[in-house]
Amino acid sequence: MSEVECVDCELYVKKRDDAGLGPHCCFPPCWLHVGLELKNLFVKMFSRCLKMVRYSLDPENPTKSCKARGSNLRVHFKNTRETAQAIKGMHIRKANKYLRDVIVKHQCVPFRRYNGGVGRCAQAKQFGWTQGRWPKKSAEFLLHMLKNAESNAELKGLDVDSLVIEHIQVNKAPKMRRRTYRAHGRINPYMSSPCHIEMILTEKEQIVPKPEEEVAQKKKVSQKKLKKQKLMARE
Numbered sequence: 001m002s003e004v005e006c007v008d009c010e011l012y013v014k015k016r017d018d019a020g021l022g023p024h025c026c027f028p029p030c031w032l033h034v035g036l037e038l039k040n041l042f043v044k045m046f047s048r049c050l051k052m053v054r055y056s057l058d059p060e061n062p063t064k065s066c067k068a069r070g071s072n073l074r075v076h077f078k079n080t081r082e083t084a085q086a087i088k089g090m091h092i093r094k095a096n097k098y099l100r101d102v103i104v105k106h107q108c109v110p111f112r113r114y115n116g117g118v119g120r121c122a123q124a125k126q127f128g129w130t131q132g133r134w135p136k137k138s139a140e141f142l143l144h145m146l147k148n149a150e151s152n153a154e155l156k157g158l159d160v161d162s163l164v165i166e167h168i169q170v171n172k173a174p175k176m177r178r179r180t181y182r183a184h185g186r187i188n189p190y191m192s193s194p195c196h197i198e199m200i201l202t203e204k205e206q207i208v209p210k211p212e213e214e215v216a217q218k219k220k221v222s223q224k225k226l227k228k229q230k231l232m233a234r235e
Contacts, residue, residue: 055198057167065166065202066156068149070141072173077195078114079135081170083142084197086110086127092163092201096146099139108132109139141197149201158203167200 059065073080083102086109087095101107108123115131124132153160178190 055200056169057200059166059200059202061202063156064158065200066149066153066158066163067198067200068145068152069196069198070145071196072194073141073197074176074192074194075137075141076135077170077172077193079109079133080138080141080195080197082111082114082133083109083135083138084168084170084199085112087142088165088168090165091204092146092150092160092165095165096143099143099146102134102139103136105134108134145197145199149199153201162204162206163201164204165199166202167198169198171196 053069053071055067055069059067083099087098090098098107102109107126108121109132110124110127110129111118111131111133112129118131118133120130121132124130150160150163153163173194173196176192176194178192179187180190182188
């Protein structure tokens with residue numbers, strides 16, 4: 001901001017010079033410049049918040065894909081990771097139905113990595129596994145993200161009925177600290193394990209079958225004719 005831009009500023013500068021004060025004195029500027037300074041401050045603050053989010057993977061065809069992301073979600077990382085792996089590669093309609101079944105315990109989520117102390121259930125047999133659970137909150141969060149991705153796909157003009165979950169990733173977020181009070185005046189940490197979720201959905205390419213090559217039908221030759229041909233070849 002230049003030192004003299006309006007009549008009020010000229011008066012302030014004149015009074016400052018008459019008082020023998022330096023140019024760096026904290027003399028109050030006019031209200032117009034106060035508003036400009038506040039505007040610039042808010043623009044800087046919100047430009048950081050509105051910066052584009054970086055994904056860990058770029059889709060092969062950005063025009064045929066849509067994204068969705070959630071940061072610092074208050075849901076367990078381990079349960080959400082296992083649920084996300086269960087729906088990876090699924091069609092969006094199938095994934096929605098599966099997550100709703102998990103909420104009502106009609107299907108389970110197989111726990112393949114974070115399975116310490118996880119009990120066995122018969123519903124895990126369809127996945128070729130034995131350990132499984134029904135993480136309701138993780139399923140609800142992923143359902144909400146699928147709905148968000150579907151809205152983004154409609155905005156881009158994609159065919160929602162042909163979307164497939166090409167990429168889904170769950171990362172650990174900074175733990176949130178609380179405390180629990182124990183006997184004899186002790187205090188133990190009571191931490192939560194939030195997570196970040198990102199997913200990319202892509203339109204499934206329609207596979208066109210390759211045209212079958214016309215195989216030339218071989219004419220059947222009788223044994224009598226074959227013998228005649230052999231005799232003719234010898235002569």
